[in-house]
Amino acid sequence: MAITKHCGIKIKGIVNVIPALTEDNLLLPIIDEKERQKLVEHTGIRYRRISKLPVKYLFNKGIKEAMELTGWSNDDIDILICVTQTTELSIPSLACQLHGELDFNQQTICYDINSGCSGYVYGLQTIASLLSTLNSKKPRALLCCGDVSSHLLSPDDTSTQPIFSDAISVTAIEFDSNDNSVTARFNLETIGKGQRAIYTEMNSLNKKIMRLNGIDVFAYSVKYVPQNIISLIQSAEMHNEIPEAYVFHQANKLINDSIVRKLNLNIDKVPNTLNQFGNTASASIPITLCTRLNEINNWVLLSGFGVGFSVASALIKLSDFVPHKTIEI
Amino acid sequence: MSLPLNEIETFLDFTAYELSISKNSISLETRFREIPSWSSLNALIYISRINEITNVLITSGDLSEIDNLGDIYKLIKERRNGDN
Structure with missing residues (x-):
């Protein structure tokens, strides 16, 4: 169990970038x-978004919008981390490519994290750990999460096509060295024997495609996610009534409903964006969180799970209003 | 539909209902992959319903090692009894 806690970490803004091009599962040939x-009834997914553009373009747009939303300038960014599994180029990192395009400061720490559905929480934990070590009063970071998963799908694969959807999200995070209160707690876990639940392989045309074993994703999620969350809440000496919202990775309705049932959660505290946006990998948590940000002014629980098999949950204190916007391109 | 699944008849009722087939068309000897409605989606729904009712988790590895509905019934009975 890898449980960590962090003081003074604050989310200062979230921008979601969602492709306008939409496919309807009720018309999926x-x-x-x-x-x-x-x-549609059992996955909870009616609409999926498709990006013809590379993920770098979506991140570039999201970063610019996030800078405008927060009022931060290029010189303010100490850390830029991209969580994605669908870069066009594996070398150099997408974070370095974006650093060059956006003309960020030379002192910026830049790297990618190869992660999917648990990636938002992994990214937040990585940034929370790094920010507090920087020699600055209020260091700032941008966490870019998301994928253009449609680029990895086989057109005739009935397991993946109805589920995965394209979108990205950019979260602005700041560390206040004067704030000694715990504002973030994490529980990160890996079950590597589940690596074949979601994976890529080369097809006969030498194209990389993603494969999904739905039964195993269900089994690993239902077996490991509730316990991961319970351990985190217990380590924080909370009870499960305290978080004002439980924001889960939007896998599919069968999985998410099973987790909610096992945790005996009040469904009113569990926002859901599956119907409109599908499974948007590491962008699904911030996209879904934004639907509740106007109502939250204390702890929120975030939980990502999937490719790896990886499970990561966080308790984040959102005591100040978090500006946010969702844009379609 | 909520059944304990600890009797053969209730298990077959449950299976027929979840896989949208006539109960008369199946038995414990029925090879589940040969049921016309057995697809990746319906298999996932079926496995998730078994978990919802019995708390037993069945993986794709389990399914790859078994063949008929009786094997699934046996797996549920064993795991509910804590044998595995």
């Missing part, structure tokens, strides 16, 4: 027409 309604 690879699924038998009679099965489509059942698919």
Whole structure:
């Protein structure tokens, strides 16, 4: 169990960038027409977004919007981390490419994290750890999360096509060295024997495609996610009524409902964006969080789980209003 | 539909309902992969419903080692009894 706690970490803004191009699962030709309604009912996913543009373009747009939202300038950014698994170029890192395009300061720490559905929480924990070590009163970071998963899908794969959707999110994070109160707690875990639950392989045309074993993703999620959350809440000496919202990675309705049931949560505290946006990998938590930000002024629980098999949960204190926006491009 | 699944008849009722087939068309000897409605989606729904009712988790590895509905029934009975 890797439980950490951090003082003075504050989320200062979130920008979601969502492609306007939308596909409707009720019109998905690879699924038998009679099965489509059942698919939507059980996955919870009606619409998915498709980006023809590379993930770098979406991140670039999101960063610019986040700078405008927060009023930060290029010289303010101490850390830029990109969490993605769908870069066009594996070398150099996407964070370095964006650093060059956006003309950030030479003193910026830049790197990528290869992670999917648990990636937002992993990114937050990485940034929380790094920020507090910097020799600055109020160091700042940008966490870019998301994928263009549609670029990895086989057009005839009925397991992946109805589920995955494209989007990214950029979160602005600041460390206040004068704040000694705990504002973030994390529990990060890995179950590597589940590495074949979601993976990529080369198809006969030498194209990289993503494969999903839905039954194993279900089994690993239901087995490991509730316990990960319970351990985190217990370590914080809280009870599960305290978080004002439980924001889960938007995997699919079958999985998410099972986790909610096992934790005996009040469904009113569990926002859901599956129907509109599908499974947007590491962007799904911030996208879903933004639907509740206007109502939250204390602890929120975030939980990401999936490719790895990786499970990561966080308790984040959101005592100040977090400006946010969701834009379509 | 909520059934304890600890009797053969209730297990077959449950399976017929979840896989949208006639109960008369299945038995414990039925090879589940040959059920016309057995698809990746319906298999996932079926496995998730078993978990919802019994708290037993069945993985794709489990399914790859078994063949018929009786094997699934046996797996549920064993795991509910804490044998595995």
